Amino acid sequence: MTTLHANNLVKDYTVRRTRLRAVDDVTFTLTPGRTLGLVGESGSGKSTVAKLLTRLEKPSGGSIGLTDADGAAVPDRQHRHHVQMVFQDPFASLNPFHTVEHHIARPLRLHHRAAGKQETREQVARLLERVNLDPEEFTHRRPHELSGGQRQRVAIARALAPGAQVVIADEPVSMLDVSIRLGVLSLLARLQREEQLAVLYITHDLATARHFSDDVIVMYRGRIVERGPADEVILRPRHPYTRLLAASAPNPDARTTDGRRREDPAATRPPDGAGGGAGPGCGFRDRCPLATATCAQTPPDEPVGPGHLVKCWHPGDES
Ligand SMILES: Nc1ncnc2c1ncn2[C@@H]1O[C@H](COP(=O)(O)OP(=O)(O)OP(=O)(O)O)[C@@H](O)[C@H]1O
Numbered sequence: 231m232t233t234l235h236a237n238n239l240v241k242d243y244t245v246r247r248t249r250l251r252a253v254d255d256v257t258f259t260l261t262p263g264r265t266l267g268l269v270g271e272s273g274s275g276k277s278t279v280a281k282l283l284t285r286l287e288k289p290s291g292g293s294i295g296l297t298d299a300d301g302a303a304v305p306d307r308q309h310r311h312h313v314q315m316v317f318q319d320p321f322a323s324l325n326p327f328h329t330v331e332h333h334i335a336r337p338l339r340l341h342h343r344a345a346g347k348q349e350t351r352e353q354v355a356r357l358l359e360r361v362n363l364d365p366e367e368f369t370h371r372r373p374h375e376l377s378g379g380q381r382q383r384v385a386i387a388r389a390l391a392p393g394a395q396v397v398i399a400d401e402p403v404s405m406l407d408v409s410i411r412l413g414v415l416s417l418l419a420r421l422q423r424e425e426q427l428a429v430l431y432i433t434h435d436l437a438t439a440r441h442f443s444d445d446v447i448v449m450y451r452g453r454i455v456e457r458g459p460a461d462e463v464i465l466r467p468r469h470p471y472t473r474l475l476a477a478s479a480p481n482p483d484a485r486t487t488d489g490r491r492r493e494d495p496a497a498t499r500p501p502d503g504a505g506g507g508a509g510p511g512c513g514f515r516d517r518c519p520l521a522t523a524t525c526a527q528t529p530p531d532e533p534v535g536p537g538h539l540v541k542c543w544h545p546g547d548e549s
Contacts (some may be wrong), residue, residue: 231262231299231426232312232395234283240291241278241452252278254452255292260396260428262299265419267443267460268432269475275452276432280400283430284315296396311341314394316418318401320381324373330358331369333388341392357387361417379410383417390421397422400432415442436479440464445537448472451513458538468534468545471514512542520544 241253253275260266268276281287283294296304296312304312317323324333334354337343344350355365361383373381382402389397399418403411419442422429433439439446439460446463448456448471456469467473512518515525524543531539 232304232428233262233297234260234313234396234428235295235297236260236279236283236292237295238292239279239282239289239294241275241282241287242290251452253282253289256449256452256454257292258447258454258457260430262395262426262428263422264444265422265429265431265442267439267446268430268449269434269436269439269446270449271434271475273451274449276449277400278452279449280315280398280430280432283396283398284313285309286315311392312394313396313398314389314392316382316385316389316397316399316402319405320378320385321373321405323385324381326373329370329372330354330363330376330384333384334358334391337388337391343391343393353391357391358384360390360421361387363387377410378406379414382406382414386414386417386421394427395425396428396430398430398432401434402431403438404434411438418442436464436476448475453513453541455514455541456539458535462535462538466535468538468540469514469542470518470520470544470546473546474517520546 236256236258239253239256240251243250243252256275256279258266268279270276278287282289285294294309296309298304331351331354334357335344335350338350338353344353354369358365358368363380363383368376368380368384373384376384386397386402397418402418403414406414415438418429418431421427431439431443443460445458446460447454448463448467448469450471456463456467456472463472464476467476510528511526512521512529515521518525522544527543529541529543531541532545534540534545
């Protein structure tokens with residue numbers, strides 16, 4: 231069992247000599263056997279957080295640490311054994327030339343999880359069974375012989391192959407057909423429960439964030455603006471931004487015909503497409519109906535319920 235601690239993460243990008251803060255002072259913990267939902271509009275910094283957690287990008291500030299079941303620090307070099315990612319696009323994340331077996335055997339070998347051909351074969355079969363794919367039927371298939379949902383199951387098996395205890399799922403079902411989304415999310419939920427995985431579920435979809443997460447954090451322009459138990463945050467949001475998101479949450483079944491997610495109607499991209507870099511003060515104040523002069527100062531984390539925090543000078547009433 232591994233716990234991930236993200237402490238005061240910052241990520242700056244420089245675009246045409248202008249610094250853009252994509253992630254701004256983000257702190258949270260991923261706990262074994264629990265799912266944390268990360269929601270926010272396009273450009274809020276969600277994928278950048280995922281890239282930082284999986285070491286695809288280096289943070290500009292802050293730290294990411296892992297601890298084991300006894301609370302002892304896990305050495306940095308073991309980070310990749312413990313933290314794996316399931317990407318949004320199962321069509322791009324699997325190599326069309328390789329079989330299912332190859333995709334899963336590779337991380338097994340790289341992370342020394344299986345010795346020799348026979349053991350590798352057995353481990354591949356076991357991993358396929360864990361994601362509800364019949365090894366006999368699927369081991370030798372190539373990606374084009376799989377449906378989107380089956381590809382995403384293979385991607386989950388591949389993520390688990392190194393023995394990962396922390397899974398970062400970045401919009402794992404948004405490109406899948408509506409009819410199979412629930413199956414893939416339920417599989418992730420079962421694995422999380424049975425194997426005590428710590429899961430970060432990144433999504434635009436508040437309905438599934440609520441259903442599949444224990445806790446939720448809401449990001450706006452690189453900052454966490456609200457956090458708390460999933461039901462509290464989604465059903466009784468207190469930050470004006472979360473309220474806007476919740477009020478205009480699209481019907482989860484309403485998708486574009488190619489299965490891609492629709493742009494959030496509540497969300498206008500921040501000026502210049504900038505994710506963060508809002509400077510001091512509340513980043514939402516230029517869109518906020520409740521903004522006052524005070525909002526030019528950085529708001530505190532205001533407790534509004536058990537475990538429920540809102541970064542706002544004027545949190546809305548409970549309703
Ligand atoms: N490699 C990069 N170089 C420059 N800017 C980047 C880079 N990656 C992300 N950004 C910027 O950082 C901000 C946050 O982007 P990010 O992809 O993390 O948002 P997101 O919430 O995941 O959005 P989406 O839901 O559309 O994937 C955006 O303004 C984006 O343009």
